[in-house]
Amino acid sequence: ACGTTAQEPAAEEEPAADAEPVAVRTAALKGPTAMGLVRFMSEVDAGNLADNDYTFEIYAAPDEITPLIAKEGVDIAAVPANLAATLYNKTEGGVRVIAINTLGVLYICELGDTVRSVEDLRGKTIYASGKGSTPEYGLQYVLEKNGLTVGEDVTIEWKSEHAECVQALATAEGEAVAMLPQPFVTTAQAQNDKIRVALDLTEEWDRVQTGDETSSMITGVAVVRSAFADENPAAVDAFLAHYAESVDFVNENVADAAQLVGDYDIVPAHVAEKALPECNIVCVTGEDMKERLSGYLAVLADQNAEAVGGAVPGDDFYYGA
Amino acid sequence: MARAGERGTEKDGRLRTWAARLACVAFWLVVWEFGARAIDARIILVGPLEVLARLAELATTGEFWASVGVSLGRIGVGFLAAVVAGTALAALASRATVVRELLAPVMGAMKAVPVASFVILVLLWVSSSYLSMVIALVMALPVVYANVLEGISQTDPKLLEMCDVFGVRGWDRVRLVYASEVLPYFRVAVTLALGLSWKAGIAAEVIGLPDFTIGEHLYDAKVYLDTPDLFAWTVAIVAVSVALEALVKRVMGRLMERWEARP
Amino acid sequence: MARAGERGTEKDGRLRTWAARLACVAFWLVVWEFGARAIDARIILVGPLEVLARLAELATTGEFWASVGVSLGRIGVGFLAAVVAGTALAALASRATVVRELLAPVMGAMKAVPVASFVILVLLWVSSSYLSMVIALVMALPVVYANVLEGISQTDPKLLEMCDVFGVRGWDRVRLVYASEVLPYFRVAVTLALGLSWKAGIAAEVIGLPDFTIGEHLYDAKVYLDTPDLFAWTVAIVAVSVALEALVKRVMGRLMERWEARP
């Protein structure tokens, strides 16, 4: 599922041309957005990639990445899609998006077998986490497009953590479902095999696209500091090339990639092995990225401009498009 | 003792203390402003001027006051329950060793069980709207309990013997002896617990995200990277805490003065 | 005073207190076990037997002890820094009104600024590995400061006058008068702050997830819905906290006894 564009070969040639290695510091959030990077990281650790001086750091909290970008402590970061737009707005164009790295990872889960379509959610309580971010707007969008009004037809109870959604699901008295992201769905299923995946929100999103609307659900993107990109375009392109290779590897060699994911302490290998195919890991760049991401951000901005930091980012947000 | 003639100077003195306090606050605001300018990363640190402007803006909205009211109400209930229960339990524990020993592990657990584990159990019983109430209670209870218990155990045994001999018991003993001897401990307990409860209660709101609460706004400000909002809400939180503390201190001081001046 | 002949009974008494304590702990364990059976939802509440079994298993791994050690070390440093700084600042504040007034807003802020706002600023300066250290410090500092300051201000003015007349100043005055009068306040402060710091430190680790820390394991247990692990780690956290508190109390008691018994 890797939508790598045609610029790949060009990118590979360039670093050889100007052989000045640049320090590229990369930060990723623990979770699916970091999974596509594992092959890249292991190649660097093995010393197989010497065109630039790459370093990686995986963080647990988004809180840590924001100050790093502000302090110019990292050059490239994998972050949630709406955070990228927010960062762009709040730093007045200080970051640019270079690639989409994860499409939708949200699933509606239930204990039992009552939900087959979005319509079946009518009258249910949905436990969900990720208020103010992709999950909230994605869920809301899908529900509304299917004619369900939040607060009337369905109730959403927001929790701050995925684990609490599962616990709420386990103890809920009425009819309840939970919206969970991968790889957490796999984790939860490992603990409780009665948990069933009822709906794939990414599919449901695509299903309600009509006419000229061509957005898709996007979870994570990679951003680069604009200053860094201006100074070292070659390094960014080289990074993207390695990244694309890494994503291809991960999608094609699930078992090996899962082992790496486990080694880098992102999620345990056995969870990763089941979850990787469901995580929609991609590496979409250039025009394609711009089209899909701008559509998605427009949907978000439509619901709440704050979600993208006040306004839809301008064209300069999209690197290489 | 205040003489009639001293009234004037006393008022002067009070004005001066207020001036001094304001000067101190101003000092820190200046430090903050310079810090913000030095760091120059608006996404992380916003100067006080901008924050105050944002705060002033927020203060004109009804939602601001509604949120402050709701948060204050819930956390306040938890806190007051903790003060009452903590004092009562400390009184019981000071009299019966078995109560003290039975409570020891509970208080130890309350002090040490991390919120991450605790939330699971709490959410089993109460809706997340009341999480902040429970967390505020759990935070304040051991503080009040430990301080009051220590205060009781530090009460002058000579005065207690005196009460024994004169047969002063029960409520009279509390009123006449303990009140004065435990009060300093109680005062520290209440001021500390107030701050801790308030903060922990807000943190619980950030976890539970109930509607129209300060915690929800803080969460929103954070996920939207709306740093001025984040700081404005933070300042509001600190201001409420400081105001409450001052109020509690003043009320307790007044009550004490009144009580002491009885003929 | 202990006579030689009383040694025996004293030891008996100590045994009996320990027995009583264990009985109390056992009582709560039984309550817990019954609670767990009544609720019967293993994903949320696990009984003590299972938890203890899991804990015993964990305790045989090196990682368990390494994690406890790392967490304890970092949080301990923050806590000790808070005790030292809090005491020193309280001493300064008790002597100079300007210090007291300058510190008032800072302490107010420390007590009230929610972690959600604070983390951003802290992470600007320190790596997330040291977040727990800073949070433990910030948590303990106002507790120690407020208690010690109140203790100093409650020190018998008659004894202080006596020191003035005899020219007992500086360290001697601290050693001979303040030590004994402030100690009860200090003792409450330290026991309270210990629990609060420990808990807040772990919470900070849950945010920052530094490797080989209790917070990381707690987080893992939670996201993997591993309730027995979650409870086992929670029990470990409470146990460490209770043990530390007992240790601190005993050491302080010993020191005090020694100090008092000087000829």
Next chain:
Amino acid sequence: MGGTAVSAGSQTGGDLALALRDVEKDYGAVRVLEGASANFEPLRPHVIMGPSGAGKTTLLRLLAGLERPDAGEVMRGADVRLGMTFQEDRLCENLTATANIRLPHGYLPDELLERFLAEERAAMEACGLPVDARPVRELSGGQRRRVAILRCVLADANTLLFDEPLKGMDEKTVDAVMAFVGPLVAERTVLWATHDERELAFFENPVLWRVEDGHVSTC
């Protein structure tokens, strides 16, 4: 081991009995009483003397039930209601003199309070105490002592224990205090520990006790 602290209404003299039988008391290595026996006749003044550190205070504390004897028996009649002036003042420092004196009465409803306040004020004036709203921590040493004495004699008690009550007062003050206190204590059992033989003169037909070398004896 261990004596009986207080056995109520024994045969030693009706309801107001106050007696020791073969009492031993020591504090750690310090031996204070060794086989002390005494029978304090009710409704009479008893003056207790003895060197400093001999055990006068210990004796009074035993009788008040504040200490338990190591051996022997302390007997106190069932109807004994105690009042005591301790060797130290033991006042509630933050309360006014009147509030301190009223302390043994606990809570009084308004009208009783008014009456008692008037009584207190008269007593304080008779003893030369200032009547104002100052907390007792602001009174002079002798003034505080008088507050402690008044608290004791105005208490609703029939047995009064005084531990060096008049120390720290000048002769004139002492005379004023005793002129007021004398009639009030005439109908009660009074135990009066002192170092000053002249104080014997304040009582009519007192029993003089000596505490020395672990024994209590009349002379």
Next chain:
Amino acid sequence: MGGTAVSAGSQTGGDLALALRDVEKDYGAVRVLEGASANFEPLRPHVIMGPSGAGKTTLLRLLAGLERPDAGEVMRGADVRLGMTFQEDRLCENLTATANIRLPHGYLPDELLERFLAEERAAMEACGLPVDARPVRELSGGQRRRVAILRCVLADANTLLFDEPLKGMDEKTVDAVMAFVGPLVAERTVLWATHDERELAFFENPVLWRVEDGHVSTC
């Protein structure tokens, strides 16, 4: 407004001067001293008497610098080093008697400590005090008082203020204490507030002062 608390080394008599000039002092509505003047000749004993509440303690506290006069001047020579026995004992309850007596000396290195401890023990024995490791809260009233007196006289001071030091002690104990204290205070300035005229006999050629009606006067 407000008098000068202490002006060092004035013309009133060299370095050990101790004097009041036109001192006024009141506590709120209570007028204690109104224009009191006195000059306490150095290296002599001064006995201060007066009714309870007249202002003896206030006078000593003014001289010790613990109170500021409302008007007038309190003069204390530059070389005055004070020792004081307060009206209350003001002991550190949790410390032993020896630690309390040693308190004015602050920290002593080991060998000095040994020497001073021996001195203390001798003093305590001379005054009939038990020498053991009990904290002073376990001593009898008269014993505590003696600890306070010894703390004062063994301090490295040349001017000693005593506020009713002997109260609460029997005659024999008083004699023992004064036999020990007398020689020690002979070469120092002594101010001795008391209610008991007999105490005059302990001093050679003392000056007798009366505090009354807001004035301080020799008789």
